[in-house]
Amino acid sequence: MRIVVVGAYGLIGSYVTARLLVDGHDLVGAGRDIGAARRRAPEVSWVEADLRTTSVEAWAALLRGADALVNCAGALQDSPRDDLHAVHLEGVRRLAAACRIAGVRRLVHLSAAGVAAGRGTAFNQTKLAAEVLLAGEDLDWIILRPGLVLAPAAYGGTALLRGLAAFPYVVPAVYPASVVQVVSVEDVAAAVERAVAPATPARVSVDLLHGEVLTFEAMVLELRRWLGLAPARLVPLPAVLARAAARLSDGLAYLGWRSPMRSAALEQLRLGIQGDAGAAGHHLGLTLRSLRQMLNGWPAGVQERWFAKAYFLKPAILAALGLFWFLSGLISLAVAFPEAASVLTLAGVSPPLAKGAVIVGAAVDMALGLAVAVRRWARPALQGMLLVSAAYLLGGTLVQPGLWLDPLGPLLKIVPAALLAAAALALLDER
Structure with a gap:
């Protein structure tokens, strides 16, 4: 038939x-x-x-x-x-x-x-x-x-x-x-x-x-x-x-x-x-x-x-990633802007360029944090988190390698966040 x-x-x-x-x-x-x-x-x-x-x-x-x-x-x-x-x-x-x-x-x-x-x-x-x-x-x-x-x-x-x-x-x-x-x-x-x-x-x-x-x-x-x-x-x-x-x-x-x-x-x-x-x-x-x-x-x-x-871990992971990336960008702009820019200026980056880089980076972080909350944008947002994490790790290593030894671990913390984004990508399918 x-x-x-x-x-x-x-x-x-x-x-x-x-x-x-x-x-x-x-x-x-x-x-x-x-x-x-x-x-x-x-x-x-x-x-x-x-x-x-x-x-x-x-x-x-x-x-x-x-x-x-x-x-x-x-x-x-x-x-x-x-x-x-x-x-x-x-x-x-x-x-x-x-x-x-x-x-x-x-x-x-x-x-x-x-x-x-x-x-x-x-x-x-x-x-x-x-x-x-x-x-x-x-x-x-x-x-x-x-x-x-x-x-x-x-x-x-x-x-x-x-x-x-x-x-x-x-x-x-x-x-x-x-x-x-x-x-x-x-x-x-x-x-x-x-x-x-x-x-x-x-x-x-x-x-x-x-x-x-x-x-x-x-x-x-x-x-x-x-x-x-x-x-x-x-x-x-x-x-x-x-x-x-x-x-x-x-x-x-x-x-x-x-x-x-x-x-x-x-x-x-x-x-x-x-x-x-x-x-x-x-x-x-x-x-x-x-x-x-x-x-x-x-x-x-x-x-x-x-x-x-x-x-139940899947929605918790997505929510945690969204908050982490959005708040990271927000804190960089509203609370730690001078400190973030000074990391670049101490490495020899001009102050205007350092401030611009912090602003762009913060905007990207906030955009990725918001985008992962929308189902149709979640996959590209998670992929973007992986790419941006890789860029931060590479850029930070080249510009200020001493950050790897910083007791607050600004570069080390990127690694588990990237792995969490990879885990979310693996869990994202619904059918």
Whole structure:
């Protein structure tokens, strides 16, 4: 079959794509940022498309000759990069219209378990509206509604869970008594593989989750056991503290950082995630794995422990680097300007040139400190920190080599700061 997968490089979409490739299908992957995806999966025909803006006509052209459409795309919360109404509702409306034009009958749509009237988040409202929209379409649609999706790969909420599970000495958690039902991403991919088959009865909504009802506390502690870490006591976090962290994460979204700790995720956790555990077996003939079964199938190695332990270190490192570079430049200008310039003049640099060099250096330091806070500028800012550090070390050695023996270590301190920037570069990828 020729299948178009929208959102084919996301957490769920990448596993769906892998499963369909193994089954021998001809795949077209659609997404708004496909450069890395094209390198990872060259067997897929990648096309740049955006649910927020791509027209019905463009989707119809993409769908011509296809046998099925799978929509794995979605967003958690409105932000400068994500528009829930555009992605979850209007985008799905255009996809359905394009299917009618292109003659594609089979449409498999990924929604979410627990989506229902009365849940006040925009995520729930737009997901529910899309389900209602598809229910009225004259297509062979199947809506799959996964519970909390866990995967061997870590991204978004699954990454956050690992970070909490690996927290040193204690395990912090908010709403530890909230209940969730989980599903393996591999089982979600298997459900999509069943759903695209022409013989599978259509026009149904199918919850995908195991019957075991877990508390959030039990799930995080089980993940800690899976990581092979020593047992630790779970410490419930006050809801007010969690909401403050969520609002901070909401604000960081405007700088391009898409944290899973935003308000929508917190509210989803508070409400819990549950559904009909028998639906997958009844409609698709699938037996879904429990949490323990899926974790037993994904033995945790050192890479999982490294990732989990570094999860909260990454934002701390970026924040520390930003403050270090910005304050270094600010102090050079506002507090230590004469002393900084005198280092150069004592080495034979003319006073005007020395003052100009200090001003330029301070401005560069402050600019790098500010730039690393913006997601799209973070990588070039970190690379700039490495280059500027190398220039400072080389220049300082040539102009005033005695600084290496200075008890305050002005040159020595550059080395760990540069290594921290290199570590941040290594941790910067999100997918």
